[in-house]
Amino acid sequence: MDHGHFQELPDLAVRPLGGSVVYANDEAFAQRENLITAGPSRHDRDLFGPKGKVYDGWETRRRREPGHDEAIVRLGAPGIVHGLVVDTAWFTGNYPPEVSVEGLSIEGHPDVDELLAADGWLSLVPRSPVKGDTANEFAVAAGASGAGQRCTHVRLRIYPDGGVARLRVHGVALPDPALLDALGVFDLAALENGGVALDCSNRFYSSPNNLLLPGPTRSMGEGWETARRRDDGNDWIQVKLTGEASIRIAELDTSYNLHNAPGWASLRGRSGPDGEWVELLGRTPLRPDTRHRFTLADTPPVSEVRMDVYPDGGMARLRLYGSLTPAGRDELGRRWRDALPEPASAAERRDA
Structure with a gap:
């Protein structure tokens, strides 16, 4: 099915569809929930709060040790991800130089500990450079390990720290x-x-x-x-x-x-x-x-x-x-089976 540019597909993570940012290791400056707010990020250059400059996005503190920051989003509608937008709008001197995105397919209603311990995360966007104050677009390449898999969650990693205004996860829902x-x-x-x-x-x-x-x-x-x-x-x-x-x-x-x-x-x-x-x-x-x-x-x-x-x-x-x-x-059952994670056994795929 030819959808043209992936941004014409719905955003499976957006809050009005039921998406939720269930985890972030740090949100010292700006709350993680802003990542999936509908509409573009807004900015008031003169607005400051007790923690510093107020941004309509997710922003972590400056790292003084090795590592990276990350946030996990539960998709409002699980489905096949065709492309993502990591939007650094308004972040000019404090955006992350690089990002990556992974997808996970997990059934039920896992808690944060289960998500952090899960070993089924697959690459949707490899570690890639991004620009500040830019809607950075990433189509999911056919060779990506997570391409074609039904995702219930995505994990955004930023290297090493910084701010991201919006995360858009464009694709087609695949219901159970x-x-x-x-x-x-x-x-x-x-x-x-x-x-x-x-x-x-x-x-x-x-x-x-x-x-x-x-x-x-x-x-x-x-x-x-x-x-x-x-x-x-x-x-x-x-x-x-x-x-x-x-x-x-x-x-x-x-x-x-x-x-x-x-x-x-x-x-x-x-x-x-x-x-x-x-x-x-x-x-x-x-x-x-x-x-x-x-x-x-x-x-x-x-x-x-x-x-x-x-x-x-x-x-x-x-x-x-x-x-x-x-x-x-x-036909829906066939698409469902084809989108199951590869680690599933043949018996599990047949039963599904």
């Missing part, structure tokens, strides 16, 4: 098939369930993947909004679902979009990238600041959905509730 089996009916478009925006007509104000985040929006800025169209066309978004599925309910949410909601919307779907598009929901009027729910009766199984909005505007969330077909469940 057993959990989805237990749910039965779930949101097939949700990022945490493996949904992802494949493409859209316009990203002027925000990413289309915002539509697939968990929970309701708290403002207009937390959804997907396009620029105003000055032609006769319309905007659209194409979403890959968890797998081939039968959709039962579609929710098109325009919450907080009071004067810029689309006037109408429609849904089409297809099974596979070469399948024929079929109508799921005809062109339907939308209201501002409203959660619209539609029952989709007698629609065929699909693995991709395209939502067209007419002519443009802002949407808060897109929910597509349904259940996987047997073929969709088998």
